[in-house]
Amino acid sequence: MAQHVNITRRTFLSQTITGTALIALHPFSARAGTNQAHLRIMETTDLHVHVFPYDYYADRPSDAVGLARTAAHINNVRAQAHNSILVDNGDLLQGNPMGDYIAYERGMKDGDLHPIIAAMNTIGFDVSTLGNHEFNYGLDFLLKSLNGANFPIVSANVVKEMGRTPLADTTLIKPYVILDREITDGTGQKHPIKIGLIGFVPPQIMTWDRRHLEGNVQVRDIVDTARAYIPEMKEKGADLIIALNHSGISAAKHTEGMENASVPLAELDGIDALVTGHSHLVFPSPAFDGMAGVDAKNGLIHGKPTTMGGFWGSHLGLIDLMIERDGTEWRVVTSTVETRPISERNDEGALVPLVESDTAVVASVAKAHDETLAYVRRAVGKTATPLHSYFALVADDPSVQIVSNAQLWYLNDMLKGTIHDGLPLLSAAAPFKAGGRAGPDYFTDVAPGKVAIKNVADLYLYPNTIRAVRINGAQLKGWLERSAGIFLQVKVGGQDRPLINPDFPSYNFDIIDGVTYKIDVSQPPRFAPKGELMNATATRIIDLAYQGTPVTDNMEFIVATNNYRAGGGGSFPGADGSTIIFEGPDTNRDIIVRYIVEQGTVDPKADNNWTFAPLENTTVLFDTGPNAIKHLNELTSIQVEPAGEGPNGFARFRISL
CATH class of the missing domain: 3.90.780.10 (5'-Nucleotidase, C-terminal domain)
Structure with missing residues (x-):
């Protein structure tokens, strides 16, 4: 079992809003010796077409969202490391008015480039997988959108023709990819390494998007599919296997067809690291304290380093691996896991940006952004x-x-x-x-x-x-x-x-x-x-x-x-x-x-x-947006009064039942 190093202070300082960066070496970079290397795995997840730091529903800029902001963290991590890989964990194509504009108004003809794919090409993603919302606009739209990607997109459990076992399936897209890379060790020597990445989506897509999928594809269980493919990936030379699991962190016991299967998936031998998503949460986080098999402080599930990078570009998930070459094979020695937010709330509850937008990413979708604004107005x-x-x-x-x-x-x-x-x-x-x-x-x-x-x-x-x-x-x-x-x-x-x-x-x-x-x-x-x-x-x-x-x-x-x-x-x-x-x-x-x-x-x-x-002499508290105060006089079915400030910028109200 690999060790995990708990870093009690932020080892890297992110790019500041003035554009400067203070760079400190991660302990793995400082400690790596001969045949040892520091590998950084960066993750975005549940982007939902959020490239610009903009709320199209409110029609105003937003510091809380945007892949253009997350890109600043990505640039910093790359600048601070000899060895890094950038992956996305799905839910790309749907989720804000830009996605609807492309799907319903502009359309996707052969050769068109979807704006989220254009942004990801600009950043230079290495691999992505499919999320459940990729299927919302139908398979034709999905496949035309994926065609523009300059990086492989994998998903192992969405099947066009189901065979006797997963290995005999004809999958909708390739189930996994093995990247041939060179990795630099602590002495500056370069070595070959094969990094395997396999993707999964919740089987519930067959319910959620039945009208698009029924009769066209089938879906296998996440854990059963992984159990079949991992040995094949090893046989084909994968030194490390990273699971891109568009699925949340929930029950430890595997049940057939479970939606949030990250915990039993991490238990499988052969998987070295996981990136998760789907549930729009952040991991590591105290929100997962006490869950079976989960180390919520250190970002481990069954001892495997795991991250979940929020949603809409809110965080960059980051797994740092110290790996060691043993003969012709690489193994994970130890790891650290963190997430880097693009904004945070100050003591007054106001949202403060921590990074600026990457101008190249903004430029890559500027035309689609302007067209979306005209569409929504x-x-x-x-x-x-x-x-x-x-x-x-x-x-x-x-x-x-x-x-x-x-x-x-x-x-x-x-x-x-x-x-x-x-x-x-x-x-x-x-x-x-x-x-x-x-x-x-x-x-x-x-x-x-x-x-x-x-x-x-x-x-x-x-x-x-x-x-x-x-x-x-x-x-x-x-x-x-x-x-x-x-x-x-x-x-x-x-x-x-x-x-x-x-x-x-x-x-x-x-x-x-x-x-x-x-x-x-x-x-x-x-x-x-x-x-x-x-x-x-x-x-x-x-x-x-x-x-x-x-x-x-x-x-x-x-x-x-x-x-x-x-x-x-x-x-x-x-x-x-x-x-x-x-x-x-x-x-x-x-x-x-x-x-x-x-x-x-x-x-x-x-x-x-x-x-x-009605409950006699009973009051409850309810937290909502601060602008709710303007609408108090519209309420006729309940008695409500202000009750001060709630947490994280919310306003608190008291209701007499």
């Missing part, structure tokens, strides 16, 4: 109501209401004359931008007046397509119980307890419009944050009614939703792919645009169809 209608998400997790909300209104408008027309016509039609929608890990500026905030495409993209972040499911009353209640898991349990009579579970993503907090209900947060949740059943008898949803009539288990409903949810995303009762009765060709976002265009002026005031069940 195009007006499509007006709103008479402020559309914001500051209180979307605690009260019925206009930014979610307009999504439901548009989905109901669309499905009501589409289902006319079908066997489902006449059944109660409901709509499920969730707040996508609601702070959380993305910070206190990550909220929708559209003032009354003109509504542009950028505002619609802000209301609905993902290029999901419309779906409808047919469910019964019991499934409807279960769906809402799953959503209500976002709230921590509150003691009646308790004061100022936190309300929101930080491990529950806001995009899984579905509000179902068309019924009325209350949520009793004094009761335990029925489901865990990831959808696992915890307590089958727990009941938070009370007074559930349709047009004033209590909902019974055998009543039937049509629910408008999206392909992710209807196909099983989030593990919601009644939404596992088997209940789908309508699959539309239109994205939910395009439906919102068309709805606004037809209406001319929209006025989606929240109808308060859901509220909290």
Whole structure:
């Protein structure tokens, strides 16, 4: 087992915002002797088309995002090392309006260069893998986009023709690559080295993008696929094997088809280092303390150095290896792991940049950036109501209401004359931008007046397509119980307890419009944050009614939703792919645009169809964006008052239940 050196101070000083750099040798560079070498593995992950330090939804610069900023760290690491390799861990092509502009407006013809690929070519990536969002725009778009890369892109478990074993598969793209490189040892001597890199994507893409993938590809389990390929990579001469795993860090026990498989993957013999992603977190980090097999302080999983470089270019993941040549083979002696942020918050909560943008990277996408700005600034209608998400997790909300209104408008027309016509039609929608890990500026905030495409993209972040499911009353209640898991349990009579579970993503907090209900947060949740059943008898949803009539288990409903949810995303009762009765060709976002265009002026005031069940003498605390204070007077279903500053730039509010 390789040793791990814990560096208690920052060994390298990143490029400052003035452009100068102070360089100190990493201990491995200083200690490496004959037949020993210091190898640096740099990782980006979950870039989601963020090249410019710019928030297209807010239409303003942002110091929190951008591969152009991450490139400054990359330049520094390269300048400080004889031996380095730069990899990306997937989710490149989708995730902000530039991605949508390229996919839906400009298109990708043969020979076109996607802007994120142009930026990566400029930086000089060595290898990348696929993320789950690469498939959102279809296989033709994906493959045309990848064709422009000056670096290999690998993925071992997405299969065009499945054989008896993974080694007999015909994969969509090459499963792995072995790079022939020269490495310089501590005495300046050069030696040959073969570095193997293999990529993986969550098997759940077959659910999330079924319309693009079903009948075209299949997906194998991550760990089983790796177990098959690693011996072959060794036989072909790989001295080191690095897993590019677009998958998070979760349970230690391997289960077939698991989404976040980094821990059991790291347990396999033959893998020397891992880069991870998908969950938009940072590793090493205290967030992973106490997890089986994980050393969250030193960045090790089952003793293997591992990193996760945040998302949208927020961090550069960095693994430093001391490797030693033993005869004709190389082995890892020891390692260190860190991440380097592009910005940080000061004591006042303000975001401070730590690096400047690389001008060459900015120049490589300047034209696409300007075209994206024109695209997102195009007006499509007006709103008479402020559309914001500051209180979307605690009260019925206009930014979610307009999504439901548009989905109901669309499905009501589409289902006319079908066997489902006449059944109660409901709509499920969730707040996508609601702070959380993305910070206190990550909220929708559209003032009354003109509504542009950028505002619609802000209301609905993902290029999901419309779906409808047919469910019964019991499934409807279960769906809402799953959503209500976002709230921590509150003691009646308790004061100022936190309300929101930080491990529950806001995009899984579905509000179902068309019924009325209350949520009793004094009761335990029925489901865990990831959808696992915890307590089958727990009941938070009370007074559930349709047009004033209590909902019974055998009543039937049509629910408008999206392909992710209807196909099983989030593990919601009644939404596992088997209940789908309508699959539309239109994205939910395009439906919102068309709805606004037809209406001319929209006025989606929240109808308060859901509220909290009253709890006597009970208060809770809720953190949201500082600009929420301007919208307090709009709340009619709950009592809210300011409660001071929250952590990391958030504002804190007190809610009387």
